Amino acid sequence: MAAYILRRLAYFVPTLLAIYTAAFLLMHAAPGSPFGDEKGLPPEVLAVRQAEFHLDKPLWQQYVLYGWDLVTLRGHTSMRYPGRNVIHDILAPAFPVSLVLGLFALGLSVVVGTAAGVLSAARPRSAADYTAMAGAMIGISQPSFVLATVLLAVFAVALGWLPVGGWGRPSQMVLPALALAALPAAYIARLVRTGMIEVLSADFIRTARAKGLAERQVLLGHALPTAWLPVLGYLGPAAAGIFTGSFVVEKVFAIPGVGQHFVDSALHRDHPMILATVLLYAVLLVVFNLLVDIGYAWLDPRIRYE
């Protein structure tokens, strides 16, 4: 297992390098320079600005310089916010906000989705089953910005139960987390339900029932760990979706997270910012996928990694 993890960690380097390269090339494939549309800039000023961001150097030097700034976590000043370092002044304060919100939403979707899936699989075609699955359908059928806005309009504006937006207090986290968790929770509920129904007809479940175990123990102790495996596979894409999808929710609820920088940096072609956010996202994704694979081995003894 340790050897496996080490080998996976070694794979991180080429993967991240490839992602960095792809982002770098895409960024430079766009025509014009980032300062091209600033009309009337004196040529001397333009030259200084371009030199500050290595734009006067050949492409491979820019590639190496920006890469080195990121690897050493030194960062570079942003093009859009002069004087502010992309890592220390922009991403470092915003990242914990997004991480906490994302993990909370992910945890919420796992708990709610699993509970709904088990409940509906325990008694298929019952009222509980139909209620849970109807709820899951709502989660799947609307874009997150509509869901976020409707939640905001109902629970914050009309009923006044929860704050309209902002960040800091736990109550401010409820609505954004709900809006983010709806889609993954719905998928997880359906995955768990399908998996449970399949597992519940397996021989080892009949044995468990025959030896007189309580239904609770059969469902949660025997059936769920096996039925939960597909959910583990879905968690990677789900986490990616939550971290990118957070842009919409952060915007609707005025949360100072990473999401806005993600989109704005690409829209304004803020080179140092684009590279920093892409690498942040990529690191999160590969680390999370590794955790998922370790989770597989832990949950399913049949899986062996040499």
Next chain:
Amino acid sequence: MNDPATGSVSGGPAAGARRPMSPVGLAMRRFRRNRLAMAGLAMLALVAGACAVGLIWELSALAHGDPEPYRTPLAGTHPQPPNADYPFGTDLLGRDMLARTLVGGCVSLGVGLAAAIISILIGTGWGVTSGYAGRSLDTVMMRIVDVLYGLPYILIVILLWVAVADQSLQVRMVVLLLAIGGVSWLTMARVVRGQVLALREAEFVQAARALGSGPARIIVKELLPNLTGTILVCATLTVPLAILQESFLSFLGLGVPPPLASWGTLASDAVAALQPVRVYWWLLAAPCAMLGATLLGLNFVGDGLRDAFDPRSR
């Protein structure tokens, strides 16, 4: 979502005379017996039919030189809530919401369909090649997919968006379709490759190889028929994701350019117009209801197809 009747072979009056059914035929019969899936199909047909009517309406207006209903402001004060003249109401600029919702539906459905076609063509080709070739080519092709997965797709879309200097409607639409389709084939490639890896060593493929079939013949005659179900299910579930992605891009202001509409741009315009004093609920209700019905229908059909093609559900 399994119909209890799924597995049973109910003998009709002419049961003895019937030819043995092909696996695809059997799956389609199981699919037809799945009530939820058929309901989903009916919902989809209804939505698609309505959008087709909207398209005919638009085209006939164009042919007669009349003002186009989805982009022409109407006389009178606006926005109006749904009424006898305008069943879906009118928007802030006084345009008929019915026409906008239907034309927007054509755009949204078109985006979804294009994503499905791209994922079938590129994803299947990529997955079959990678899985069948194996060895180093497989490793390289799958690492490419991994890297594309690791790149946040919004970034790709936005950069494509700014990279194309031409701002005309046609070019914008092509870029939008390429951007959404370009990321939608990755899942298909992975799923198909996994299936091919398993099928490649199956007895019937070995038999075909022993009989002297070349790779092309094995892929077309042996592998693809066995992949039909997987491809169909994956493509069906790609469509709702693509439609949701289009709406997400619309929210960022990167969707179809105005005055053209999609369900995504209509919903995000409605969200922007939402305010506590005067609630223009109909602006949000019409596109979201259509969008919801489509996504639900597609998910039902996708689940139904999966149950129908999955041998374990027999």
